[in-house]
Amino acid sequence: xxxxxxxxxxxxxxxxxxxxxxxxxxxxxxxxxxxxxxxxxxxxxxxxxxxxxxxxxxxxxxxxxxxxxxxxxxxxxxxxxxxxxxxxxxxxxxxxxxxxxxxxxxxxxxxxxxxxxxxxxxxxxxxxxxxxxxxxxxxxxxxxxxxxxxxxxxxxxxxxxxxxxxxxxxxxxxxxxxxxxxxxxxxxxxxxxxxxxxxxxxxxxxxxxxxxxxxxxxxxxxxxxxxxxxxxxxxxxxxxxxxxxxxxxxxxxxxxxxxxxxxxxxxxxxxxxxxxxxxxxxxxxxxxxxxxxxxxxxxxxxxxxxxxxxxxxxxxxxxxxxxxxxxxxxxxxxxxxxxxxxxxxxxxxxxxxxxxxxxxxxxxxxxxxxxxxxxxxxxxxxxxxxxxxxxxxxxxxxxxxxxxxxxxxxxxxxxxxxxxxxxxxxxxxxxxxxxxxxxxxxxxxxxxxxxxxxxxxxxxxxxxxxxxxxxxxxxxxxxxxxxxxxxxxxxxxxxxxxxxxxxxxxxxxxxxxxx
Numbered sequence: 001x002x003x004x005x006x007x008x009x010x011x012x013x014x015x016x017x018x019x020x021x022x023x024x025x026x027x028x029x030x031x032x033x034x035x036x037x038x039x040x041x042x043x044x045x046x047x048x049x050x051x052x053x054x055x056x057x058x059x060x061x062x063x064x065x066x067x068x069x070x071x072x073x074x075x076x077x078x079x080x081x082x083x084x085x086x087x088x089x090x091x092x093x094x095x096x097x098x099x100x101x102x103x104x105x106x107x108x109x110x111x112x113x114x115x116x117x118x119x120x121x122x123x124x125x126x127x128x129x130x131x132x133x134x135x136x137x138x139x140x141x142x143x144x145x146x147x148x149x150x151x152x153x154x155x156x157x158x159x160x161x162x163x164x165x166x167x168x169x170x171x172x173x174x175x176x177x178x179x180x181x182x183x184x185x186x187x188x189x190x191x192x193x194x195x196x197x198x199x200x201x202x203x204x205x206x207x208x209x210x211x212x213x214x215x216x217x218x219x220x221x222x223x224x225x226x227x228x229x230x231x232x233x234x235x236x237x238x239x240x241x242x243x244x245x246x247x248x249x250x251x252x253x254x255x256x257x258x259x260x261x262x263x264x265x266x267x268x269x270x271x272x273x274x275x276x277x278x279x280x281x282x283x284x285x286x287x288x289x290x291x292x293x294x295x296x297x298x299x300x301x302x303x304x305x306x307x308x309x310x311x312x313x314x315x316x317x318x319x320x321x322x323x324x325x326x327x328x329x330x331x332x333x334x335x336x337x338x339x340x341x342x343x344x345x346x347x348x349x350x351x352x353x354x355x356x357x358x359x360x361x362x363x364x365x366x367x368x369x370x371x372x373x374x375x376x377x378x379x380x381x382x383x384x385x386x387x388x389x390x391x392x393x394x395x396x397x398x399x400x401x402x403x404x405x406x407x408x409x410x411x412x413x414x415x416x417x418x419x420x421x422x423x424x425x426x427x428x429x430x431x432x433x434x435x436x437x438x439x440x441x442x443x444x445x446x447x448x449x450x451x452x453x454x455x456x457x458x459x460x461x462x463x464x465x466x467x468x469x470x471x472x473x474x475x476x477x478x479x480x481x482x483x484x485x486x487x488x489x490x491x492x493x494x495x496x497x498x499x500x501x502x503x504x505x506x507x508x509x510x511x512x513x514x515x
Contacts, residue, residue, distance in 0.1 A: 031062070053094035240291060316333075
């Protein structure tokens with residue numbers, strides 16, 4: 001039974017309990033026992049039970065120790081206990097009257113030979129235990145290499161070193177007896193500890209190693225299961241399971257312990273089924289029992305020359321069996337029709353509206369929104385004050401508006417500035433001369449017009465005409481340009497931003513007298 005805050009925190013440690021693996025509920029400790037008598041007060045005359053249950057290596061091993069210090073210890077405290085030629089450090093897993101039941105279950109008697117609890121574990125004891133625990137993994141690898149070198153048929157599962165480092169326990173599994181006298185000598189000289197060899201079964205090995213079962217949960221043998229009962233294939237047959245070794249075997253290679261969990265329920269249900277009805281006879285032949293459906297209380301039969309199966313009720317099977325005893329063979333089996341009904345789905349109030357919404361409904365909604373916006377604008381215009389004092393013209397709806405045309409008399413009285421065009425048939429074709437221009441007289445040649453324009457121009461004096469030379473006889477233009485020095489900016493010439501050559505000799509512009 002775990003606490004509500006046992007989520008994994010930093011570095012894989014439980015975030016709920018501050019003892020990092022030993023919360024009071026025991027959910028972080030495997031093979032834990034919930035102390036349901038812890039809150040029940042005892043009478044003043046009765047002294048608390050002086051033996052405590054202490055777990056080692058995260059609950060993989062438990063032992064009982066007598067509290068000779070007369071101190072009160074709570075569940076989850078680390079204590080130093082008496083070990084073999086030294087001391088060991090463990091965690092208190094159970095206290096009080098419930099320890100008596102655990103001792104009775106494990107067949108441990110309350111005798112003076114029970115080991116003693118020495119003290120609360122100090123920081124030095126904890127540091128020493130942590131150093132020795134780091135050696136366990138390397139010791140397990142070396143031990144396996146040594147055992148393989150000697151050719152021993154054994155498998156090492158775990159190595160547990162005592163907190164003070166003076167003793168090491170090697171847990172192994174083997175099918176036959178193993179002569180490990182030579183192996184112990186090598187281990188003692190290699191690891192410099194006192195060696196203890198302890199043989200365990202395949203189920204205990206799986207519990208020490210741990211893992212996830214096919215159900216998706218942690219293995220039962222590594223969390224709460226302590227006593228292992230024998231499991232055989234008969235339990236699978238009673239539950240109508242297929243005898244498949246791969247599916248029925250667990251991580252240990254043996255049949256799963258959970259096959260026994262529901263076996264009693266199946267045995268109680270099978271009491272209603274007849275035992276001597278494996279075969280029944282009808283006029284069509286002999287029918288043989290194929291399977292029993294415990295949940296539906298049906299028995300399935302099939303004929304020898306056919307693979308079709310017929311489900312019969314228990315009462316019908318007993319009736320046919322009674323008739324066979326009297327020498328009567330019924331004509332038919334009267335099989336029951338089995339209908340597989342699917343579970344009804346709960347109505348969550350969901351409605352499928354796909355295809356029920358048309359575009360017309362959307363258009364109507366948009367037209368309503370537009371009409372509301374027009375009415376709102378109309379109300380705002382009427383609410384505004386008119387500057388000229390004139391009343392605002394009433395706007396008619398779009399459907400009622402009509403263009404107001406002027407009367408025909410007003411259109412006839414309007415002055416027409418457009419020139420009257422000739423009829424379409426009398427118009428000149430494209431490319432033909434349409435007529436004389438305003439300044440051109442009809443029939444006047446083009447040369448006469450040019451001479452007349454020349455006469456209108458101002459005549460130049462004779463000296464000016466003589467000074468002007470033909471373009472071909474003019475001397476080449478000489479530009480008085482100074483060589484430009486690189487890096488020197490050229491001064492801006494008057495008369496233009498860039499100093500064009502045309503405006504180079506132009507004098508500066510005079511200021512405007514009006515300014």
